């Protein structure tokens with residue numbers, strides 16, 4: 094089964110995009126023609142920037158603003174424009190299958206795929222199914238789960254736990270020492286890696302910079318990698334510099350592999366793809382879920398890690414600089430604890446996720462061919 098056209102809506106946020114890219118690259122290797130569907134957001138441009146091998150189109154749609162929002166008019170207009178763009182895309186590309194990674198960008202391609210009676214496969218990354226997964230799951234051939242704890246009301250034969258694909262760049266490892274040296278860090282110091290998902294997290298940035306003054310006594314033992322997102326970059330950089338910390342501060346980075354390899358501890362949100370990467374690198378973590386995520390799905394993602402004892406979980410509204418300092422000192426000062434947390438995380442990693450998804454896509458395509 095080769096040479097099939099596979100439409101992959103996966104835009105809107107890094108947590109959908111990077112797994113979509115990983116599967117698209119594998120499908121290309123297998124002789125298929127994947128086409129990614131992205132949103133017009135800056136994060137999509139950033140993520141696809143170095144991927145000249147991949148074909149993509151964007152749709153001018155935005156997320157659902159809620160019935161009483163002032164943005165409902167512009168939402169409807171964009172939905173209409175998006176529908177026209179997506180119809181052209183179907184006419185030109187003629188997909189044999191739609192593999193959707195969720196989020197608002199997936200809705201129109203799935204709707205048109207359903208209308209054209211082509212097979213649909215959904216991938217749900219989170220512990221709680223999102224709106225698009227709930228809406229389209231009963232029409233899909235398969236619903237692939239990033240986390241086996243995800244409860245979704247469809248026939249058991251349709252749902253398959255595949256885990257979340259890790260993008261290729263992150264499968265290329267360096268030793269901790271080599272990674273530290275490559276970014277000018279000292280391998281003998283502890284590295285704290287802080288980021289808030291693909292778009293940064295102001296809540297985490299604020300908490301960390303409020304904690305820094307309490308840590309100055311340990312300044313000579315620590316080094317920081319902090320990916321701030323666009324809004325807080327200048328302020329965060331200034332505070333690290335003013336307090337004299339060794340820190341690498343960036344708004345967004347494509348060097349995640351080297352940063353994970355250098356890290357002794359991660360402080361982050363609890364997006365599903367971030368969690369997969371923490372597992373792949375076997376790292377202990379402190380998770381501070383995004384408090385406004387739909388259906389609180391980040392809290393549910395993080396609870397799986399907390400329950401397994403792979404991570405500490407704090408609600409953003411309840412965590413103080415003192416508590417953060419206390420917890421990170423506990424992890425950094427107790428190498429047994431850090432190692433145990435990292436090992437548990439590593440055991441939760443599903444390394445064959447990309448292959449498994451490609452296998453299911455091909456199975457679905459061959460079933461379709463046979464039924465014609």
Ligand SMILES: CC(=O)N[C@H]1[C@@H](OP(=O)(O)OP(=O)(O)OC[C@H]2O[C@@H](n3ccc(=O)[nH]c3=O)[C@H](O)[C@@H]2O)O[C@H](CO)[C@@H](O)[C@@H]1O
Pocket residue numbers: 106107108109111218219288289290291292320344345346347349362363364365366367368370383386387390391
């Ligand atoms: C607010 C919200 O609803 N966020 C959702 C979104 O998060 P988000 O897009 O933040 O997704 P994740 O946290 O899961 O993944 C972030 C991705 O961005 C990458 N990265 C990050 C920073 C950087 O500078 N460079 C970089 O490459 C990370 O390596 C990772 O691959 O999608 C996830 C997957 O459905 C969900 O679980 C999250 O809840």
